[in-house]
Amino acid sequence: MKICLTINSSPWSAFKGGGQLAVHHLACALSAKGHKVYVLYSKYPQEQFDLDLPYQVLWVRHYDFALLNFNILSYSKALRPLVKKERFDVIHGNAEEAYWIGQIARENNSAYVFTSHTPNIPTTGMIKGIINPIRFFKSINTYLLRKSILEGDIVVAYSQFSRNLILKGFADPGCNTVKVVPPGVESSWFDVERKLSTGARLLFWGRLEDEKGLPELFIALKEVTKKIKQIKLILVGEGSQLKEYKNLVVSLGLTEHVEFKGWLDAREIQNLTTQSDLGLFPSRIESFGLSVIEAMAAGLPVIAANGGAVPENIKDGVTGTLIPVHDSNALAKAIISALENPKYIRNLAETAKKQVREKFSWDKTADSMIDIYTSVLRDSA
Numbered sequence: 001m002k003i004c005l006t007i008n009s010s011p012w013s014a015f016k017g018g019g020q021l022a023v024h025h026l027a028c029a030l031s032a033k034g035h036k037v038y039v040l041y042s043k044y045p046q047e048q049f050d051l052d053l054p055y056q057v058l059w060v061r062h063y064d065f066a067l068l069n070f071n072i073l074s075y076s077k078a079l080r081p082l083v084k085k086e087r088f089d090v091i092h093g094n095a096e097e098a099y100w101i102g103q104i105a106r107e108n109n110s111a112y113v114f115t116s117h118t119p120n121i122p123t124t125g126m127i128k129g130i131i132n133p134i135r136f137f138k139s140i141n142t143y144l145l146r147k148s149i150l151e152g153d154i155v156v157a158y159s160q161f162s163r164n165l166i167l168k169g170f171a172d173p174g175c176n177t178v179k180v181v182p183p184g185v186e187s188s189w190f191d192v193e194r195k196l197s198t199g200a201r202l203l204f205w206g207r208l209e210d211e212k213g214l215p216e217l218f219i220a221l222k223e224v225t226k227k228i229k230q231i232k233l234i235l236v237g238e239g240s241q242l243k244e245y246k247n248l249v250v251s252l253g254l255t256e257h258v259e260f261k262g263w264l265d266a267r268e269i270q271n272l273t274t275q276s277d278l279g280l281f282p283s284r285i286e287s288f289g290l291s292v293i294e295a296m297a298a299g300l301p302v303i304a305a306n307g308g309a310v311p312e313n314i315k316d317g318v319t320g321t322l323i324p325v326h327d328s329n330a331l332a333k334a335i336i337s338a339l340e341n342p343k344y345i346r347n348l349a350e351t352a353k354k355q356v357r358e359k360f361s362w363d364k365t366a367d368s369m370i371d372i373y374t375s376v377l378r379d380s381a
Helices: 018-032 071-086 096-107 133-151 160-169 187-191 214-225 242-251 266-274 290-297 328-340 342-359 362-380
Strands: 002-006 036-043 056-061 090-093 111-116 154-157 178-180 200-205 231-236 258-262 278-281 302-305 321-323
Touching: 002 018, 002 071, 018 036, 018 290, 018 362, 036 071, 056 071, 071 096, 090 096, 090 362, 096 111, 096 133, 111 362, 154 160, 154 362, 160 178, 187 266, 187 290, 200 214, 200 266, 200 290, 214 231, 214 242, 214 328, 231 266, 242 258, 278 290, 278 328, 290 302, 290 342, 302 328, 302 342, 321 328, 328 342
Parallel strands: 002 036, 002 090, 036 056, 090 111, 111 154, 154 178, 200 231, 200 278, 231 258, 278 302, 302 321
Antiparallel strands: none
């Protein structure tokens, strides 16, 4: 089978996220099963990557889109001649850049599958945008995302939570088939051998944005330091609010307790998990929560907010600790309790690791996607 995947940015860019990593791992898994895979990524002109990959990469020009997403133009311009040349069986979009891809797929008799990585499918809000230009431009991006979803022969969601949101967001019968296929976990996470840390060490990795619950995390840490003096929070990632968070850390008097690491690769994060006591993920909403699953695979005890899809994969008091979203007091209490009961949280982590090993692998994810591709091709024959 010849497959083309598309997503904005790339796994090697500074502002990568879980979606880019998921596309990369899926492409690797599909290639390992003998399929010919192409991936369209975007990058800035100054970015240079020396890559040795099992699949073909086509780069397109990346544009920032705080207001309006111009990447759809670069993607459609690159994809149209590529599809005509390669005659893909399946084109698999993963972001609003897929706006024109459904049309291009149909012009060339290719199946079109779309994966929704966002935890929310809002309405366009164009009417309100008439009196608010910023909202208007953002509503156009929302429209592009909604149109990309509606174009899909099959839409893939990472969780039941995301599937329900998609179905709720579309009364249109065009969005008639939404399948849940969770992403896998890179096998190296299961090989992490954790050590006993010296002092209390807390770890977060992901995008540095409010939706990840970071303001609550800093406020909770302030409370924790009143009882546990020797404690350190390590944050891995980048984001639009990094400067604001650094200022917040200073204003809370937490400079000695917080360290911003920037983006690190998986191996470097895995090394940090070996030296940490807890993984903290207080996200307000998650379409899946890949970082949470990675932490569980590594055997790191996890405290997470019960936002979005997270409760689908964590059972409170069995495989981790769940707290309400937006609740810094509950987070502080959970951190203190966990650090005071190390044997208890180690037992939770051991159970979690077994569960994740049984449920999540990229090999399983690739098999599920191949079944979906095959069914779409069969139905369109």
